[in-house]
Amino acid sequence: MATSTAPHRSYSQVPDPLGRFGDYGGRYVPETLSAALDELEQAYTEAAADPAFQQELDDLLCRFVGRETPLLFADRLTEYAGGARIYFKREDLSHTGAHKINNTLGQGLLALRMGKRRIIAETGAGQHGVATATACARFGLECVVYMGAEDVRRQAPNVRNMRLMGAEVRPVESGSRTLRDAINDAMRDWMGSVETSHYIIGSVVGPHPFPKIVRDFQSVIGRETVAQCERDLGRMPDMVVACVGGGSNAAGMFYPFVDVEGVRLVGVEAGGRSAQAGSHAASLSHGQPGVLHGSLSYVLQNPDGQTSDVHSVSAGLDYPGVGPEHAYWHDAGRVDYTSVTDAEALDAFDLVARKEGILPALETSHALAWTVREAASMPPEAVVVVCLSGRGDKDAAEIARLRGFSEELTHG
Amino acid sequence: MVDTAVDTPITKLTAALAARRQAGEVVVAPFLTAGDPDLDFTFQALKVAQQAGATLCELGVPYSDPIADGPVIQASYTRALNAGGTLEGVFGLAARASEQLTMPLVAMTSYSIIFRRGIDRFVGEAAAVGLTGLIVPDLPIEESSLLAKACRQADVALVRLVTPTTPPERAARIAAESTGFLYCVSVAGVTGERVSLPQQLKDRVRWLKEQTDVPILVGFGISRPEQVREVGDVADGVIVGSALVRHLEATSGDQRQTALASIAQHVGELVAAGRAG
Ligand SMILES: Cc1ncc(COP(=O)(O)O)c(C=O)c1O
Numbered sequence: 001m002a003t004s005t006a007p008h009r010s011y012s013q014v015p016d017p018l019g020r021f022g023d024y025g026g027r028y029v030p031e032t033l034s035a036a037l038d039e040l041e042q043a044y045t046e047a048a049a050d051p052a053f054q055q056e057l058d059d060l061l062c063r064f065v066g067r068e069t070p071l072l073f074a075d076r077l078t079e080y081a082g083g084a085r086i087y088f089k090r091e092d093l094s095h096t097g098a099h100k101i102n103n104t105l106g107q108g109l110l111a112l113r114m115g116k117r118r119i120i121a122e123t124g125a126g127q128h129g130v131a132t133a134t135a136c137a138r139f140g141l142e143c144v145v146y147m148g149a150e151d152v153r154r155q156a157p158n159v160r161n162m163r164l165m166g167a168e169v170r171p172v173e174s175g176s177r178t179l180r181d182a183i184n185d186a187m188r189d190w191m192g193s194v195e196t197s198h199y200i201i202g203s204v205v206g207p208h209p210f211p212k213i214v215r216d217f218q219s220v221i222g223r224e225t226v227a228q229c230e231r232d233l234g235r236m237p238d239m240v241v242a243c244v245g246g247g248s249n250a251a252g253m254f255y256p257f258v259d260v261e262g263v264r265l266v267g268v269e270a271g272g273r274s275a276q277a278g279s280h281a282a283s284l285s286h287g288q289p290g291v292l293h294g295s296l297s298y299v300l301q302n303p304d305g306q307t308s309d310v311h312s313v314s315a316g317l318d319y320p321g322v323g324p325e326h327a328y329w330h331d332a333g334r335v336d337y338t339s340v341t342d343a344e345a346l347d348a349f350d351l352v353a354r355k356e357g358i359l360p361a362l363e364t365s366h367a368l369a370w371t372v373r374e375a376a377s378m379p380p381e382a383v384v385v386v387c388l389s390g391r392g393d394k395d396a397a398e399i400a401r402l403r404g405f406s407e408e409l410t411h412g
Numbered sequence: 413m414v415d416t417a418v419d420t421p422i423t424k425l426t427a428a429l430a431a432r433r434q435a436g437e438v439v440v441a442p443f444l445t446a447g448d449p450d451l452d453f454t455f456q457a458l459k460v461a462q463q464a465g466a467t468l469c470e471l472g473v474p475y476s477d478p479i480a481d482g483p484v485i486q487a488s489y490t491r492a493l494n495a496g497g498t499l500e501g502v503f504g505l506a507a508r509a510s511e512q513l514t515m516p517l518v519a520m521t522s523y524s525i526i527f528r529r530g531i532d533r534f535v536g537e538a539a540a541v542g543l544t545g546l547i548v549p550d551l552p553i554e555e556s557s558l559l560a561k562a563c564r565q566a567d568v569a570l571v572r573l574v575t576p577t578t579p580p581e582r583a584a585r586i587a588a589e590s591t592g593f594l595y596c597v598s599v600a601g602v603t604g605e606r607v608s609l610p611q612q613l614k615d616r617v618r619w620l621k622e623q624t625d626v627p628i629l630v631g632f633g634i635s636r637p638e639q640v641r642e643v644g645d646v647a648d649g650v651i652v653g654s655a656l657v658r659h660l661e662a663t664s665g666d667q668r669q670t671a672l673a674s675i676a677q678h679v680g681e682l683v684a685a686g687r688a689g
Binding site: 018026027028029030031032033034035036174175180184187188191192194195289290291292293294296301303304305306307 | 475476477478479480481482486490493498499522523524525526527528529549550551552554555572573574575576577578579582586597599600601602
């Protein structure tokens with residue numbers, strides 16, 4: 001993992017043709033899937049070079065999703081933190097309430113190009129499931145979503161919404177009954193349906209070319225942010241922060257910034273209850289290189305290579321791996337990765353709800369918690385942008401339960 | 413077959429396969445999860461499988477996230493891991509079995525486990541405990557050069573897989589690189605019994621035979637004697653997994669002996685079907 005320390009190194013020229021981000025990435029899957037991944041790679045390469053494809057996607061992102069999403073100055077939160085100026089990139093205002101839709105529309109269009117009319121997806125928080133169900137409804141595709149049984153419970157509103165849009169939600173009872181098990185079952189489905197189905201993976205994880213494709217579709221977040229900073233602030237931010245589950249909102253936000261000098265990039269992982277194995281989901285902070293779900297990256301596993309149990313209060317971050325491009329940025333020192341605990345994330349949820357009138361997703365609340373803390377130690381002219389990856393309606397009932405609010409909401 | 417004076421892991425495997433083919437029999441290769449319900453049971457199961465006429469055995473190394481496996485093998489891996497299964501334990505079992513049994517053993521393992529152990533270390537340990545080959549179902553040919561090199565140096569077979577979705581050119585390349593034998597996956601999908609095998613399977617195997625000199629074993633979905641006869645017409649043998657692992661679902665107390673007897677009988681029937689032809 002030797003990295004050069006030359007000052008003007010580029011971090012954006014990855015992956016290579018085998019899907020390598022430095023040492024990470026690649027394609028570790030059963031042979032049954034190889035041909036489909038080759039087909040996907042080719043379809044994507046052709047689509048990326050086809051102006052009509054880009055035009056159609058841009059049009060959907062504008063009229064269907066509501067892009068571009070605003071860059072909002074969070075003035076009361078800034079005042080509270082007492083340091084750098086904090087801005088929110090409002091992905092929560094996207095149709096379906098999170099960044100996930102940027103990817104599902106892109107991949108949905110790819111599925112149409114490949115003539116595949118059945119879509120499989122996994123979901124943790126349910127945001128990717130909802131975004132996939134939405135794309136499928138819009139494009140007239142059949143949709144099957146795998147979701148850990150534990151997540152079905154804690155993200156019930158999203159399960160209902162997927163079903164309302166005609167998707168079939170299959171609860172997964174194996175293993176830890178969370179995101180990792182949902183990915184396993186989605187891949188098993190794909191093993192048997194690969195000739196007629198496309199798997200819309202929900203983050204920058206999985207075998208090549210998924211990490212690249214998802215990163216590219218999500219990069220609209222960072223591209224808009226760069227343009228908005230230039231236009232509205234006349235300068236680049238000093239720091240950009242995003243939460244990291246599989247790492248798609250972070251990759252989409254960071255990628256257009258990685259070759260911009262002087263911008264500090266920070267990914268915030270789920271610190272869970274504690275730094276003890278099994279109590280968190282911070283793969284980059286506490287894991288090591290290993291192979292999971294088709295790619296080589298940082299993973300949480302035991303010395304035998306068995307995947308560890310993980311924990312996070314937020315279903316979307318409750319994953320023992322992370323996208324390979326983050327492993328590359330981590331080792332290269334381009335992005336700093338840190339973590340915040342369940343309790344800190346819950347506090348940040350409350351804070352942002354009351355100071356800014358926004359209920360952020362619990363995933364996003366991790367990035368917010370770290371931002372508020374760090375902004376305090378930065379000068380008032382400094383600018384911090386945090387990716388507000390999603391809205392928190394899906395979490396509101398669970399937070400109320402954890403906070404001991406009664407259903408009839410006695411707190412006025 | 414190559415005539416070698418030295419006894420290496422791969423020559424043991426190659427010789428066992430060749431002997432069975434020279435006798436005009438279809439190779440039957442059972443798959444068993446190492447350590448379900450415990451390592452001693454697996455040893456006893458290997459022993460009865462050998463007595464029933466198995467040519468070689470595949471030892472499944474339990475893994476937490478086996479995406480190529482259907483519910484039966486997944487559940488078996490989970491039982492083995494919940495019972496405290498470790499790689500150390502699997503290697504110990506392999507050492508005991510290679511010492512006390514004559515049939516060659518091949519490990520079926522996820523690349524996640526090999527990578528974590530360290531490629532050279534894993535292969536060295538596998539060879540030292542008498543494993544004759546490795547099947548790594550989640551390692552496509554593009555990612556396999558380091559493992560292939562380590563296996564070559566240790567004279568351990570690296571068995572490759574071709575599937576119904578593999579395009580011909582790629583299948584030819586995989587077949588040419590496979591050592592020990594070639595694993596022809598019968599269906600596109602995960603492991604598990606199938607009522608019927610695809611129509612084109614025989615044609616695929618005939619075509620593959622022209623691409624390689626190593627024996628071809630067909631696996632995924634095989635459980636019954638008539639399938640052994642059908643596949644044995646064109647292939648060198650069959651691999652039987654989920655159908656046998658099912659016998660491991662009830663193994664507490666005196667169910668142990670029943671389970672062992674079922675495995676022996678099941679393997680025996682498949683072997684007999686492969687002799688009749
Ligand atoms: C709002 C929101 N943010 C972040 C995530 C984490 O995913 P990723 O790291 O891929 O952005 C999720 C996942 O469900 C999410 O719903």
